[in-house]
Amino acid sequence: MTKTSPETDPTAKPRIALLGLGAMGSALARTWLAAGYPLTVWNRSPSRAEPLAAEGADVAATAAEAVASARLVVTCLLNDASVGEALEGADLSGRDLVDVTTGTPAEARARAEWARERGARFLSGGIMAGPPMVGVPEAGGYVLYSGGAEVFEEHRTALAVPVGARYVGGDAGLGPLQDVALLSAMNGMFAGMEHAFALVRNEDVSLKEFAKLLSDWLVAMAPVAAPDMAAQVETGDYTANTDSNLAMQIEGNRALMRTAREQGVGTELLALYGDLMERQLAGDAAPVAAGSR
Template sequence: MTDTSSSSVPRIPLTLLGTGAMGTALGRAWLAAGHPLTVWNRTAARTAALTAEGAVAAPDAAAAVAANRLVVVCLLDDASVGEALAGADLTGRDLVNLTTGTPADARSRAAWAEERGARLLDGGIMAVPPMIGTPGAFVLYSGDRVLFEEYRDVLAVPAGPAYVGADPGLAALHDVALLSGMYGMFAGITHAFALVREAEVAPKEFAALLVPWLEAMASMAHGAAERLADGDLTTGVVSNLAMQVAGSGTLVRTAEEQGVSTELLTPFLDLMRRRLADGHGDEDTTGLVELLRTR
């Protein structure tokens, strides 16, 4: 992230709409870096943590928007963004929308903002509130590139900024794709702990084995990306689909022996079997991407 302790970095004033857990974490980072901050939240009491640290609470969203050119929005969903900004004059305002939504939401909201005389940059926060202000936090941005470059230093205060493209929906798409990968990992972790739960296996000791194993396997994504990019799904394959399907019965039988449901496991195994049945035994699981596409 940018070193905001340098006097060469201007302390640009900004408005923050939404002071829930994430909004409060963002606001604290900007206040700590010396940026004047105006805040608003539908439940006014929730601005107290930031006003205690120097922020100014606006009486309503319209007044908060009027206070500064740069307006960061971190609300519940896209509908709440529209409701909060409905009575605000957006002419000449620069909106950074960090509210979680779909790619279609982002594209629609960008057009909506433009019609009202504002520029909009959409963002996807890849962090939980305690990570804000640490090197591990980053935010994906898409939309107006000029807008991104103009405020890059300000955006870098709470989390590393990464621009992913001019299409306003790309940040949301990346966000949801990364979260989907995360939930797939969570499913595997959940199933793994369920398997050892009733055995004499200490959870902490098992986690010490599980984490480095998953980290090592996660690097396989680079190989999958190369195969998807060049269209050859068999080059560089280490464990082919035929071998994996042949061994998959052991996973199911072990779960049955341990009294564990396979409902987190069988959908993926079913896709593997379908791909193998279609004659793709020399591939690895990269080819399952094609089975998931519906158009």
């Protein structure tokens, strides 16, 4: 039987070549297969591809073979260096390379030029979702894409199958930059949550009930604080939209640090932020937005 393709059947879904079958890559693969997309997969460890073969994926013996099978090539690998290694020797001419590997803005810009020199169009993506969120629209996951607008528009439908697809600009580094910025904020939040639990864990406090308080507090504060902080950064006026000026925030942070010491908890997180605030107040540091409480 002759396989259909967009060239022979305009209604056929285009084949996708996916390189990288870790937890995220496998989740992407399964959503494309479930949506009826013909899929060729490759992974450095072939055993990772076996379950997907049972679900209908074609397994390529080499990355170059996978690339040759499809115009749309998606890389979801460990890091930028692994992308270069996997595609070494592959013919990228006429291909659309979509790289959703976590990396830096500079790496994405260099990879875009690298792809252009090899005859490929390029799109970088920062995945704002964990593997369990892939294929679950109500989970709210998405990918921030940047680079060739024409590449995004042509493949928008396919790219939006696993999670939402958001285009953020023609500079290939913009998607990874915002991805890393959001992940950095998340890591800061996680660190703060760990600190909060450490403060109360040895007291007569239900951690389950405290977790609900903590979650509700962060959810309530974020929508208020983020827009105000954005306005402060944009205008350079760090006294606007705040009920607590920087001096008050510094004094408050000192109380937080004293409490941490009383509870036998490290003060590293608070000390770093406190130092930045004190340096800004003295005019020696980059701006730190004042609290919006």
